[in-house]
Amino acid sequence: MDLTKIGNIVKGIYRYYPVSNSSIEELVSHLKEGHFPKNHLLTQTGVKDNHVYFIEEGCARTFFFAGNTEVTNWFSTEGDITFSSTSLYHALPSLEYVQLLEDSLIYQMPIEALNKLYETNIDIANWSRVIHQDALLKMQNLRLDRLSLSAKERYEKFTTENPGLIGRVNLGFIASYLGMTQQHLSSLRAEVRF
DSSP states (O other), X not given: OOGGGGHHHHHHHHHHOOXXXXXXXXXXXXXXXEEEOTTOEEXXXXXXXXXXXXXXXXXXXXXXXXXXXXXXXXXXXXXXXXXOHHHHHHSOOXXXXXXXXXXXXXXXXXXXXXXXXXXXXXXXXXXXXXXXXXXXXXXXXXXXXXXXXXXXXXXXXXXXXXXXXXXXXOHHHXXXXXXXXXXXXXXXXXXXXX
16 A cells, blocks of 8 residues: 555554554555545444544544433544444444544554454554553543543643644534533633633
């Protein structure tokens, strides 16, 4: 595969670990290109998924239902990888949905192929380890922020750390991610502007 076609994905890989060119070529040999429309669900709760997804163009959110309420717990954009955690780690049906928020260019890779690379390619195994460490730290910080920061501080931190998502992602999804109502977030945004 021509690596210039997947420039965002390659940059995303390098963002976490200095993977060798030969390892990147081995990884991308398993990728299959797909064009998906806005609102397409890559994963669905209750369904075992057999792929991980690399985002070349587009944006996605991961969410679940708490009662009748959708709770957004992750955003992914160009260069990121997204997947069902339970399907990847335990070969079980997904507990979450991954929804595309824009028309997207996605490259999918079979989980089975990725697991084989973990066993045979130390670069890919280390790249994955670093990504998962980073994600775990991000989830821990989000949890701590919800316990220790005010809603306004959480929003300000989110905008500083994710400037590319503002204006690109529905405010209701951001509010859910930050643990507040959309009305509260709208009020905070009005305060911050003045």
